Amino acid sequence: MDDVSDDLAARLAAGDAAALAEEHGLARIGSRPALGAYIRSLWSRRYFIGVLATSRAYARNQNTYLGQLWALLNPLLWAGVYLFVFGVLLDTSRGVDNFIGFLVIGVFMFRFTSSSVTAGAKAITSNLALVRSLHFPRALLPMSIVLAELATLVPAVLVLCVIVLITGEPLTWSWLLFPVAVIVQWVFNTGFSFILARLVAQARDLLNVLPFVLRGLMYTSGVFFSIDHYVGTGVLGSVLAYQPVAVYLTLARSCLLQDFPPDPLVWGFGVGWALLFAVGGFLFFWRAEEKYGRD
Amino acid sequence: MTDQKPLGEEIDFEPDVDPTDPAPKPGADLGGLSLIVDDVHVTYRVYGGRRAAASGDELSVVRRLLNRTNRHIGAVTEVKAIRGVSFVARHGEAIGIVGRNGSGKSTLLRAVAGLLPLSGGTVYISGEASLLGVNAALMKDLTGERNIMIGGLALGLTATEVRERYDEIVEFSGIGDAVNLPMKAYSSGMGARLRFAISSAARPDVLMVDEALATGDAEFRARSKQRIDEIREQAGTIFLVSHSLAAVRSMCSRVLWIDKGKLRMDGPVDEVCDAYQEFTRPRRPAR
Structure with a gap:
C-alpha cells in the first residue's frame, strides 16, 4: 500500500x-452504553418490542386448523381439567368458600408468571443468532418475550372472568382493579426475566434448575390452597404470604372474589416487589450488555 | 503470475482491474479513517466437548479415567477464534476477507461490527456498522408481509420508514402475491430473495456482507450485486467475506487474508488473491 x-x-x-x-x-x-442512552434507545425501539411480542404470540397458534381460536381454547381446556378434578372428583373446599374461583385464578395467574419466567430466562440463549447479527439494546428481548406472555394472557383472562361469574361472584367495582393487578404482575415478571436472562446467558446450567424452583413456588404460593388455612399466620405463613408470587395471586383474587377484601398492605407489597425487580433486574441486565452473544 | 501483467502504456493504470466490472474502485480519493481495529482477540466458549488431552500412553490409569470423565462433565473449551488482528480502513474502501474454512473470517466480521464481544483489543468506528442479514429476526410461521415489518424494525428503521419502503422491498424481492403466505411456504430461493431485499433496505455507514451473494438465480444475483454497489456508494466502507475469489476480485479494492485467526496478508486485491490462490493450490496434489 x-x-x-x-x-x-x-x-x-x-x-x-x-x-x-x-x-x-x-x-x-x-463498550456498554451509558444508562441514559440505553433507556433512550430502548424507548425508540418500543414499537419493535410490541411487534416482536404480538408476532411471537400469534405465531404460537399458527400451525393448526383452528389457528388463533386456540388462544381461547387453550385456557378453556386448562380450566376444564381443574374444574373436573377439583370440583367434581375431589369436591373439596379447603377452607375457601368459592374454591373453583380461587383455584382457577390461582392456576391462570401462576401460569402467567411461570411461563413468562421460563421463556424470559432463555431470552438471550435462544436468540443468539439474532444477537450476533443485529445491533439493538438486548433488554428488548426479555421485554418482548414477557409482553408476548401478556398478550397470551388476555384471552385467558376473559375465560377466567366468565368462569368466576358463573361460580356466583357478583360483578363489583373492585373488578376494575384487576387489569391494574395484571399490569403490576407483568412488570414483576419482566424484572424477574431480566435477572434470569443474564444469569442463564452466563451459565446455562441454571435452566435445568429453574423448573424445580418454579414447581416449588407453585406449592408455596397458595395456588391450590389458602396459605392462611394450612400454614397459619406465623413467621413462616407471613413469609409465604408476602413473597412476590403469592402476593400477585392474592391481589388478583382480591379484585374478583368477595372472600378476599382489597388489602392496602398486599397492594403495597405487590407494587413494591414489581418496582424492586423491574429496576434492580434492569440494572443487573444492563451491566452485562456488552457481554451478551459471547457464547 | 507475474508474466500476465500488461506492458507498455497501460502500466500506469491500476493493475489488473477486472474489465467486466465497471464499478468504481476507490483508491485515489480515499477519505478519512472509518475503522480502526487494534489487536483484536475473540475467544469462544464451546460447551459439551473437550479436545483430547496430550498423549495418553504414559498417563496412569487414574489420570486416564479422569481425563475421560472430563470430556463429559464441565467440558467447556475456549476456542481462540481471532488472535490479535489489527488494521485500519478508510471511507470508500471495499475490503474483501478471504481464508480457509474455520480461519475466523465470519468471526472477525462480527467482532468488527460490534456483535461479538472481544476478549482483547479495541475497535473504533465512525457511525454504525451493520451486517447484511436479518435472517435471525424473521419468523417462518408468519407471512412475508409481517416479516418485512419485523425485519425492518430489527434493522433499526422506524415503522413509518418500513411502510414507505414496503412496496420497494416486495418489488425487489420479486415474490409477488406470495408475500401474504407464511415464509415457511416459500422455496429456499424465494426466502433468500426476500431476506436480501429486507436486509438491504437499510443504509449503514459500514456494511458487512457475509456470503450473501451466493443465493438466488442468475438474474437475482445480478440485481443484488447492483444493490450492493448502490449501498457501497452510500456506505463509507464495505466488507465482503466470500469463498469466491471471483466475487472478491470484482468487488473489492483491498483484501485481508485471515489464517488461523491471524492476519496473514493485507494488501491490494490482486496481490493478496494471487498469493492466496498460490497457497491453496499445492495442497491438493500433495499426498
Whole structure:
C-alpha cells in the first residue's frame, strides 16, 4: 500500500490507536452504553418490542386448523381439567368458600408468571443468532418475550372472568382493579426475566434448575390452597404470604372474589416487589450488555 | 503470475482491474479513517466437548479415567477464534476477507461490527456498522408481509420508514402475491430473495456482507450485486467475506487474508488473491 497507510500501520503498531481514533472522530464500539442512552434507545425501539411480542404470540397458534381460536381454547381446556378434578372428583373446599374461583385464578395467574419466567430466562440463549447479527439494546428481548406472555394472557383472562361469574361472584367495582393487578404482575415478571436472562446467558446450567424452583413456588404460593388455612399466620405463613408470587395471586383474587377484601398492605407489597425487580433486574441486565452473544 | 501483467502504456493504470466490472474502485480519493481495529482477540466458549488431552500412553490409569470423565462433565473449551488482528480502513474502501474454512473470517466480521464481544483489543468506528442479514429476526410461521415489518424494525428503521419502503422491498424481492403466505411456504430461493431485499433496505455507514451473494438465480444475483454497489456508494466502507475469489476480485479494492485467526496478508486485491490462490493450490496434489 501507499505511504499513508504504512504510516497509519506504524502508528497502530506503536499503540497509538486511541489517539488516532480521536483524531478522526471515531467512537469505540463494544463498550456498554451509558444508562441514559440505553433507556433512550430502548424507548425508540418500543414499537419493535410490541411487534416482536404480538408476532411471537400469534405465531404460537399458527400451525393448526383452528389457528388463533386456540388462544381461547387453550385456557378453556386448562380450566376444564381443574374444574373436573377439583370440583367434581375431589369436591373439596379447603377452607375457601368459592374454591373453583380461587383455584382457577390461582392456576391462570401462576401460569402467567411461570411461563413468562421460563421463556424470559432463555431470552438471550435462544436468540443468539439474532444477537450476533443485529445491533439493538438486548433488554428488548426479555421485554418482548414477557409482553408476548401478556398478550397470551388476555384471552385467558376473559375465560377466567366468565368462569368466576358463573361460580356466583357478583360483578363489583373492585373488578376494575384487576387489569391494574395484571399490569403490576407483568412488570414483576419482566424484572424477574431480566435477572434470569443474564444469569442463564452466563451459565446455562441454571435452566435445568429453574423448573424445580418454579414447581416449588407453585406449592408455596397458595395456588391450590389458602396459605392462611394450612400454614397459619406465623413467621413462616407471613413469609409465604408476602413473597412476590403469592402476593400477585392474592391481589388478583382480591379484585374478583368477595372472600378476599382489597388489602392496602398486599397492594403495597405487590407494587413494591414489581418496582424492586423491574429496576434492580434492569440494572443487573444492563451491566452485562456488552457481554451478551459471547457464547 | 507475474508474466500476465500488461506492458507498455497501460502500466500506469491500476493493475489488473477486472474489465467486466465497471464499478468504481476507490483508491485515489480515499477519505478519512472509518475503522480502526487494534489487536483484536475473540475467544469462544464451546460447551459439551473437550479436545483430547496430550498423549495418553504414559498417563496412569487414574489420570486416564479422569481425563475421560472430563470430556463429559464441565467440558467447556475456549476456542481462540481471532488472535490479535489489527488494521485500519478508510471511507470508500471495499475490503474483501478471504481464508480457509474455520480461519475466523465470519468471526472477525462480527467482532468488527460490534456483535461479538472481544476478549482483547479495541475497535473504533465512525457511525454504525451493520451486517447484511436479518435472517435471525424473521419468523417462518408468519407471512412475508409481517416479516418485512419485523425485519425492518430489527434493522433499526422506524415503522413509518418500513411502510414507505414496503412496496420497494416486495418489488425487489420479486415474490409477488406470495408475500401474504407464511415464509415457511416459500422455496429456499424465494426466502433468500426476500431476506436480501429486507436486509438491504437499510443504509449503514459500514456494511458487512457475509456470503450473501451466493443465493438466488442468475438474474437475482445480478440485481443484488447492483444493490450492493448502490449501498457501497452510500456506505463509507464495505466488507465482503466470500469463498469466491471471483466475487472478491470484482468487488473489492483491498483484501485481508485471515489464517488461523491471524492476519496473514493485507494488501491490494490482486496481490493478496494471487498469493492466496498460490497457497491453496499445492495442497491438493500433495499426498
